[in-house]
Amino acid sequence: MYRMAKVIVDVPSRETDRPFDYLIPESMSSWIEVGSRVGVPFGRRTVQGFVVSLHEELEMDSSKMKPIDELLDLLPPLPPDLVELAAWMSRKYACSMISALQAMIPSALKGKAERYIHVADEHENEGEQTAEPGVLFGSQALLGPAEREIVGYIHQAGPVTMAHLSGRYPDKVEVIKNLLGQGILFESQAIKDRIRKKTVKTVAAAVSGEAAKEALASFGGKARRQQEVLQFLLEVGVPLSMQEVLSTLRVTAGTVKSLADKGYATITDVEVFRDPYQDRRFKATKPLERTPEQENVYRYLAEAIDSRRQRVFLLHGVTGSGKTEVYLQTIERCISQGRQAIVLVPEISLTPQMVERFKGRFGSKVAVMHSRLSTGERYDEWRKIREGRVQVAIGARSAVFAPFADLGLIVMDEEHETSYKQEETPKYHARDVAVERARQHGAAVILGSATPSLESYHAARSLSSDDFAPMILEMKQRASGSRLPGVQIIDMREELREGNRSMFSRALHQGIAQRIERGEQTVLFLNRRGYSTFVMCRTCGYVAECPECDISLTYHQKSNNLRCHYCGYATPTPTECPECQSEHIRYFGTGTQRVEGELSKLFPGIRVIRMDVDTTSEKGSHEKLLQAFREKKGDVLLGTQMVAKGLDFPEVTLVGVIAADTALNLPDFRSAEKTFQLLTQVAGRAGRHQLPGEVYIQTYMPEHYSIIHSSRHDYHSFVREELQHRKLLHYPPYSRLILVTLSHEQLPVLLRMAENFASELRGKAQRLGWFGDLDRRTAEALDVLGPVASPLPRIKNRYRFQCMVKYRGDLDAVSLVREISAAMMGQLRDASLQISIDVDPQMLM
Numbered sequence: 001m002y003r004m005a006k007v008i009v010d011v012p013s014r015e016t017d018r019p020f021d022y023l024i025p026e027s028m029s030s031w032i033e034v035g036s037r038v039g040v041p042f043g044r045r046t047v048q049g050f051v052v053s054l055h056e057e058l059e060m061d062s063s064k065m066k067p068i069d070e071l072l073d074l075l076p077p078l079p080p081d082l083v084e085l086a087a088w089m090s091r092k093y094a095c096s097m098i099s100a101l102q103a104m105i106p107s108a109l110k111g112k113a114e115r116y117i118h119v120a121d122e123h124e125n126e127g128e129q130t131a132e133p134g135v136l137f138g139s140q141a142l143l144g145p146a147e148r149e150i151v152g153y154i155h156q157a158g159p160v161t162m163a164h165l166s167g168r169y170p171d172k173v174e175v176i177k178n179l180l181g182q183g184i185l186f187e188s189q190a191i192k193d194r195i196r197k198k199t200v201k202t203v204a205a206a207v208s209g210e211a212a213k214e215a216l217a218s219f220g221g222k223a224r225r226q227q228e229v230l231q232f233l234l235e236v237g238v239p240l241s242m243q244e245v246l247s248t249l250r251v252t253a254g255t256v257k258s259l260a261d262k263g264y265a266t267i268t269d270v271e272v273f274r275d276p277y278q279d280r281r282f283k284a285t286k287p288l289e290r291t292p293e294q295e296n297v298y299r300y301l302a303e304a305i306d307s308r309r310q311r312v313f314l315l316h317g318v319t320g321s322g323k324t325e326v327y328l329q330t331i332e333r334c335i336s337q338g339r340q341a342i343v344l345v346p347e348i349s350l351t352p353q354m355v356e357r358f359k360g361r362f363g364s365k366v367a368v369m370h371s372r373l374s375t376g377e378r379y380d381e382w383r384k385i386r387e388g389r390v391q392v393a394i395g396a397r398s399a400v401f402a403p404f405a406d407l408g409l410i411v412m413d414e415e416h417e418t419s420y421k422q423e424e425t426p427k428y429h430a431r432d433v434a435v436e437r438a439r440q441h442g443a444a445v446i447l448g449s450a451t452p453s454l455e456s457y458h459a460a461r462s463l464s465s466d467d468f469a470p471m472i473l474e475m476k477q478r479a480s481g482s483r484l485p486g487v488q489i490i491d492m493r494e495e496l497r498e499g500n501r502s503m504f505s506r507a508l509h510q511g512i513a514q515r516i517e518r519g520e521q522t523v524l525f526l527n528r529r530g531y532s533t534f535v536m537c538r539t540c541g542y543v544a545e546c547p548e549c550d551i552s553l554t555y556h557q558k559s560n561n562l563r564c565h566y567c568g569y570a571t572p573t574p575t576e577c578p579e580c581q582s583e584h585i586r587y588f589g590t591g592t593q594r595v596e597g598e599l600s601k602l603f604p605g606i607r608v609i610r611m612d613v614d615t616t617s618e619k620g621s622h623e624k625l626l627q628a629f630r631e632k633k634g635d636v637l638l639g640t641q642m643v644a645k646g647l648d649f650p651e652v653t654l655v656g657v658i659a660a661d662t663a664l665n666l667p668d669f670r671s672a673e674k675t676f677q678l679l680t681q682v683a684g685r686a687g688r689h690q691l692p693g694e695v696y697i698q699t700y701m702p703e704h705y706s707i708i709h710s711s712r713h714d715y716h717s718f719v720r721e722e723l724q725h726r727k728l729l730h731y732p733p734y735s736r737l738i739l740v741t742l743s744h745e746q747l748p749v750l751l752r753m754a755e756n757f758a759s760e761l762r763g764k765a766q767r768l769g770w771f772g773d774l775d776r777r778t779a780e781a782l783d784v785l786g787p788v789a790s791p792l793p794r795i796k797n798r799y800r801f802q803c804m805v806k807y808r809g810d811l812d813a814v815s816l817v818r819e820i821s822a823a824m825m826g827q828l829r830d831a832s833l834q835i836s837i838d839v840d841p842q843m844l845m
C-alpha cells in the first residue's frame with residue numbers, strides 16, 4: 001500500500017521547484033495515482049499540486065510529515081507518461097516542473113485555494129440538530145441575536161466562502177471576526193476549480209401504474225399545477241430537461257420541486273458536454289483514391305503505423321499536393337488499429353475549413369481545441385480525450401499534450417511555422433515534444449510542409465546524432481493536376497523611376513482591374529511583420545545592416561538611431577543613402593488600412609474584405625469574413641499572415657504581395673527563410689482549381705535569392721543557398737542558440753549582473769574546454785555574445801539585457817546555463833532579478 005507521495009506544488013519559485021513529501025491518508029490510498037491532482041498544505045496555505053511518484057516506504061518520521069488534504073479528481077488529469085514528459089521538458093528547456101505540468105492541463109483545472117468558513121466541530125458533537133444554535137455555546141459565551149443568526153445560517157448552509165458570508169451580512173464583518181476569534185467559527189481551505197462540469201437538471205416521474213393514479217387523485221385544488229406536471233411526465237414517459245417542462249407547461253421550478261418533495265418525481269443533474277460544433281453539420285467524406293505520389297508516400301506511413309515503433313517523417317509536398325488527404329488516410333489506419341492520433345496545426349490556420357475536413361471524415365471521433373473556445377468548451381473537449389471518448393485531437397501547439405492512452409500518430413502540419421514554439425514559460429517547441437511523445441508511445445510523426453524548416457530538412461539530410469533524423473517523403477505535383485501558378489516579380493524601384501509613387505505597381509493595378517471585370521477574385525497579402533522597423537532606400541533598395549552581424553538594423557524612433565539587436569552596434573539614422581546618395585531613405589512599412597484606403601481610391605466601388613488582427617478579434621469573425629469571401633461578397637481579400645495559409649477558393653485567380661521584403665529586413669537570421677516560406681504559401685493560394693492562377697510579388701529586392709527561388713517554386717535551390725549562409729555565420733542548424741534574458745528594475749544593477757553572468761558563463765565554459773571562437777574551433781565550441789540591451793529594452797518598468805549563447809556539438813549547454821543562473825539567483829537573494837532562459841529561440845526581436 002502506498003503511504004507517501006511526492007508532490008510538485010503550484011508555487012512558482014526556484015526554491016520550490018522540487019517534489020515535496022506528503023503522507024497519503026488511508027481513505028485515498030486506493031484512488032491516488034501518479035498524475036493525480038491534490039490539495040496539500042504548504043506553509044500556512046493550501047495549494048494545488050501533482051503527484052509525481054508513490055512510495056510504500058516513508059523516508060522520514062511520519063510525525064514530521066503532513067498528509068494530503070484533498071484528492072481533486074477521480075480520474076487523474078495527467079497519465080503517467082505526461083508526468084514523465086514534464087521531467088524531460090524541464091531538463092530540455094530549463095523550465096520548472098510545475099510550469100511544464102500546468103502547460104499540459106486545461107486552464108479550467110488550474111484551481112486556486114478558496115477559504116471556507118465552518119461552524120466548529122463541538123457544535124456537531126454536543127448539539128442536537130433541532131436545538132437552538134445559541135444555546136449550544138451557552139457554557140462558553142452567551143451569543144447575541146446577530147451571532148446566533150450567522151452561526152445558524154452556516155450550520156444550515158454548510159461551509160461557505162468568506163466572500164459569500166460578507167455578501168450576505170455586509171455590516172456584520174466584525175461579528176464574524178469575533179466568532180472566528182472565539183473558535184465558534186473556523187476556516188479551512190480547499191481547492192476550487194475555475195470551471196465545473198456542466199450539468200442540466202432533468203425531471204422524471206417517480207411513480208407509475210396504480211401508484212400514479214393514486215398520486216394524481218391526491219392533489220387538491222391548490223396543487224392543480226403539480227398535478228399537470230405529473231400528468232405530463234407520465235405521458236412522456238422519459239426524463240425531460242427541467243427547462244423543457246417549465247417552458248411547455250408554463251409552471252415555476254417551485255411547482256416541480258414540490259412535486260419532487262412529495263416523492264412523485266425525481267430531479268437529477270445530468271452531465272453534458274459543451275460542444276462548440278453541436279449546431280454544425282459536417283458533410284461526410286470518403287477517402288479519395290490516392291494519386292501515384294500519395295500512394296508512394298502512404299506506403300511508408302502505413303508501414304510505420306503497423307510497426308508500432310517511433311518513426312519520424314518529413315513530408316515535403318508542394319501546396320495543393322494533397323498532404324491533408326494523406327494525413328486523413330494515415331489517421332484512419334491508426335485509429336482502425338485502436339490507437340489515437342493528434343493533428344497539430346498553427347493557430348492561424350485552424351480555420352473552419354480545416355476543422356471541416358477532419359470532422360467530415362471522422363465525425364464525432366474528433367475533439368477540436370483552439371484558443372477561441374471558451375474555457376468551459378476547451379475543458380470539455382479535453383475531457384473527451386482523457387476519458388477516451390474520441391480518437392482524434394486537432395488543435396494548435398498545446399494539443400501535443402492531448403492525454404491519449406495509446407498514441408499511434410502525431411501529424412504536424414506546416415511544421416515550419418514559428419508559432420509551434422511557445423514564447424512564454426515553458427518555452428517548448430511542439431515539434432521536439434511530438435518526437436519525444438512518439439518515442440514514449442512507439443508512434444509515428446509526420447512533419448508536413450511545402451517549405452520545411454531548415455532545421456528539419458538539415459536533420460533529415462545529415463545523418464546527424466541529433467534528437468531525430470526524419471525520413472524525407474516528397475510530393476512534387478498538385479493532386480488536382482493543376483499547375484503551380486506563374487509568379488512574376490515586380491521591381492518597385494523601377495516603378496518609382498517611372499514616376500509611379502503608388503503602393504500598387506502598374507501590373508498589379510491592371511491585374512486587379514481585370515479580375516473585377518471578369519468577376520474573379522483577388523487575394524492581396526501584406527506582411528505585417530517588420531512594420532516600420534527597418535530603414536530602406538526607395539531608390540536603390542539599400543537596407544542598413546550591422547557591420548558585424550550581417551543582420552538589418554532596427555530603427556528606434558525615440559533616439560532616432562539604428563541598432564543591432566544581436567551585438568548592440570548603433571549608428572545615427574542616415575538622411576541620405578550611403579550607396580546611391582538618394583534622399584528617399586526612410587523607415588519603411590505600410591498597414592492594411594492604408595492599402596484598403598488606396599484600393600477604394602483607385603477602384604471606386606470595390607468590395608474589400610480586410611482580414612487582420614483588428615477585424616478578427618471577435619469570436620467567429622474570422623469565419624464570417626472567409627464565408628463572405630467564398631460567397632463572392634468581396635472582390636478582394638486583403639490581409640496579413642492570416643490569408644496566407646490553407647485557404648482554398650476556386651475563384652481566386654490573382655494573388656498579389658504588396659511588399660515582399662518587409663520580413664527580409666528584420667533583425668533575424670531566419671528572415672530569408674521566413675520570406676521564402678511565406679511567399680511560397682501565398683502563391684499557393686492561386687489557381688488551385690480549373691481557373692489558372694497568377695501571382696505578382698512586389699519588391700525592392702528583386703534579386704534576393706529568397707524571392708527568386710520562391711517565384712520559381714524551387715525549395716531545393718533556396719535551401720542550398722540559405723544553408724551556405726548559415727554555415728558561414730554559424731547560425732542554426734550549424735549551431736544551437738540559448739537566449740538568456742536578465743531583467744531588473746534598476747539599470748546599473750542589471751548591467752553589473754548581466755556582465756557577471758556572461759563572464760561567469762565564459763569562465764565555466766573555458767574550464768570545461770568548451771569556450772572558443774566558432775570560426776576556429778571545429779567539432780565542439782561555445783561562444784557567448786553580449787550582454788546587450790534586449791530588443792524590448794524595458795517592459796513594465798523592468799530593464800532587460802540579454803546574452804546569446806551559441807554552441808555546437810554535444811555539449812550540455814542548457815544545464816550549464818541553468819546552473820549558473822540558479823547559482824546567481826541563490827547568492828544574490830535579490831528577488832527582483834529575473835533570469836529567463838529560451839532554448840532554441842525563434843523570436844529574436
Ligand SMILES: Nc1ncnc2c1ncn2[C@@H]1O[C@H](COP(=O)(O)OP(=O)(O)OP(=O)(O)O)[C@@H](O)[C@H]1O
Nearest residue numbers: 288289290291319320321322323324325479480646
Ligand atoms: N487523391 C486525390 N484525388 C483527387 N483530389 C485530391 C486528392 N488528394 C487531394 N485532392 C484535392 O486536392 C486539393 C489539395 O489537397 P490538400 O488540401 O490535401 O493539399 P495540401 O498539400 O494539404 O495543400 P496545402 O499545403 O496547400 O494546404 C484539395 O482540393 C483536395 O480535395
Ligand SMILES: [Zn+2]
Nearest residue numbers: 537540577580
Ligand atoms: Zn540608395
Ligand SMILES: [Zn+2]
Nearest residue numbers: 546549564567
Ligand atoms: Zn551586430
